[in-house]
Amino acid sequence: MDRSIIRRGAASTFLLGMLILLLTRNSFCDGKSHGSCREKERNALLEFKSDLIDPSGRLSSWTVDQKDCCKWVGVFCDNSTGHVHELHLKNPDAESEKLYQSRYEMSSLGVPNSLRNMTNLQFLDLSSNFLNSSIPKWFGILSSLIFLNLSNNQLTGTLPESVGHLSMLVGLYISSNFLEGIVSEVHFANLTNLMYLYASDNLLSMRVSPEWKPLFQLQEMELRSWQLGPKFPNWLRSQKMLEDLDLSCAQISDSVPNWFWELSSQFVYLNLSHNQLHGEIPNIAPTVGSVHSVMYLNSNKFNGSLPCFPPNIRELDVSRNSFSELVATGSANSWQQQFHREYPKIHWTSTRLALFTPTQQ
Numbered sequence: 001m002d003r004s005i006i007r008r009g010a011a012s013t014f015l016l017g018m019l020i021l022l023l024t025r026n027s028f029c030d031g032k033s034h035g036s037c038r039e040k041e042r043n044a045l046l047e048f049k050s051d052l053i054d055p056s057g058r059l060s061s062w063t064v065d066q067k068d069c070c071k072w073v074g075v076f077c078d079n080s081t082g083h084v085h086e087l088h089l090k091n092p093d094a095e096s097e098k099l100y101q102s103r104y105e106m107s108s109l110g111v112p113n114s115l116r117n118m119t120n121l122q123f124l125d126l127s128s129n130f131l132n133s134s135i136p137k138w139f140g141i142l143s144s145l146i147f148l149n150l151s152n153n154q155l156t157g158t159l160p161e162s163v164g165h166l167s168m169l170v171g172l173y174i175s176s177n178f179l180e181g182i183v184s185e186v187h188f189a190n191l192t193n194l195m196y197l198y199a200s201d202n203l204l205s206m207r208v209s210p211e212w213k214p215l216f217q218l219q220e221m222e223l224r225s226w227q228l229g230p231k232f233p234n235w236l237r238s239q240k241m242l243e244d245l246d247l248s249c250a251q252i253s254d255s256v257p258n259w260f261w262e263l264s265s266q267f268v269y270l271n272l273s274h275n276q277l278h279g280e281i282p283n284i285a286p287t288v289g290s291v292h293s294v295m296y297l298n299s300n301k302f303n304g305s306l307p308c309f310p311p312n313i314r315e316l317d318v319s320r321n322s323f324s325e326l327v328a329t330g331s332a333n334s335w336q337q338q339f340h341r342e343y344p345k346i347h348w349t350s351t352r353l354a355l356f357t358p359t360q361q
């Protein structure tokens with residue numbers, strides 16, 4: 001799928017950043033590090049293991065007999081300080097997309113309070129398991145965290161406000177869980193370094209003041225299926241680095257402010273589909289410094305005539321809106337041809353062409 005190309009591009013930017021980070025800390029390249037682990041952290045990890053149900057025995061190397069916890073599977077230490085810096089416990093089946101029959105899922109016996117003592121942890125990836133506890137209230141105590149991936153689990157409860165204390169955090173990935181409740185300014189209070197926020201497909205709502213000016217500059221944000229509306233999120237105005245934005249199915253029923261369309265020339269990926277966005281779309285300037293971009297504006301209530309879209313858009317979906325031109329033309333086919341004449345530089349794939357169907361009125 002075209003989207004996955006974009007995703008991979010985005011992810012690799014992030015991975016590159018992580019790699020640089022890891023290399024400068026000498027903890028990753030030579031596999032398990034040589035540092036011998038600290039007793040307090042070893043005990044915390046053993047307790048963490050006892051909080052998990054691990055049917056496939058992925059943590060079988062985590063034992064009292066193997067004293068050096070830096071040699072345990074998934075555990076990486078800083079080789080000079082011996083502190084555990086990274087826990088890589090993503091379900092290995094996540095890559096092969098065979099999750100539905102995965103043998104490697106771990107689930108929770110309880111809230112993993114033992115992790116409380118892992119205050120030197122910088123990297124925590126527990127994604128694509130079956131973790132079904134809540135995220136503990138004290139979570140913000142893990143003040144060294146740079147990367148957190150809890151996506152694709154069964155986590156319940158609210159996103160603790162203490163997450164807003166994680167001032168080193170660059171990537172927060174909590175998509176595809178059952179998190180619920182309200183997320184507000186407090187949750188982002190000290191997240192000055194946050195660049196990647198992936199939190200789609202939960203049961204979360206955002207309530208922030210229209211005057212809120214976040215301290216971060218996000219590069220990628222996906223909040224699909226959040227309750228963000230009814231107003232268009234005004235705070236996005238402060239985000240000058242955004243390249244990837246998914247606000248689809250976010251219950252926004254507002255007009256899109258002009259500053260946003262100006263901002264949109266920097267997007268590589270934009271998905272505003274399945275909202276109640278209305279009003280006219282102004283002409284959109286070409287995306288800066290990017291070969292391709294994709295834009296999904298479908299299933300809204302945009303009206304007026306179609307704007308000029310930039311020639312470097314590779315995929316565009318404006319179907320299921322109330323554009324006047326669409327109403328005026330006949331069959332979907334003739335409309336597509338007309339559109340193609342007007343935007344000859346857009347490279348249409350045959351599947352995407354099928355997206356351009358006029359609204360049924």
Ligand SMILES: *[C@@H]1O[C@H](CO)[C@@H](O)[C@H](O)[C@H]1NC(C)=O
Nearest residue numbers: 026027030034035079080081
């Ligand atoms: C840490 O690992 C790096 C790379 O393997 C090595 O050059 C360095 O000497 C190690 N430091 C210690 C304290 O072991």
Ligand SMILES: *[C@@H]1O[C@H](CO)[C@@H](O)[C@H](O)[C@H]1NC(C)=O
Nearest residue numbers: 040044047113114115116117
């Ligand atoms: C954290 O470590 C201290 C010892 O430094 C210990 O007393 C305490 O029980 C540990 N807490 C948890 C939750 O493991």
Ligand SMILES: *[C@@H]1O[C@H](CO)[C@@H](O)[C@H](O)[C@H]1NC(C)=O
Nearest residue numbers: 014094127128149151152173
């Ligand atoms: C976070 O975990 C999910 C699920 O395993 C994965 O799809 C995603 O790529 C991960 N994010 C990063 C930046 O590694």
Ligand SMILES: *[C@@H]1O[C@H](CO)[C@@H](O)[C@H](O)[C@H]1NC(C)=O
Nearest residue numbers: 053107108109110111132133
């Ligand atoms: C999580 O799921 C497992 C396996 O279904 C179950 O045994 C356990 O009680 C659940 N844990 C919580 C905290 O709900």
Ligand SMILES: *[C@@H]1O[C@H](CO)[C@@H](O)[C@H](O)[C@H]1NC(C)=O
Nearest residue numbers: 140164165166167186189190
């Ligand atoms: C944010 O950081 C500042 C300075 O480090 C600190 O004084 C404040 O308590 C922190 N607030 C939160 C909510 O973490």
Ligand SMILES: *[C@@H]1O[C@H](CO)[C@@H](O)[C@H](O)[C@H]1NC(C)=O
Nearest residue numbers: 003224248249271273274296
């Ligand atoms: C845009 O969002 C909709 C609704 O969430 C989703 O179905 C669609 O796959 C997304 N489009 C792309 C290309 O990601």
Ligand SMILES: *[C@@H]1O[C@H](CO)[C@@H](O)[C@H](O)[C@H]1NC(C)=O
Nearest residue numbers: 278279280302303304305324
């Ligand atoms: C578009 O809809 C708005 C109401 O949402 C209306 O005020 C405006 O006149 C419409 N524009 C056109 C060109 O139909």
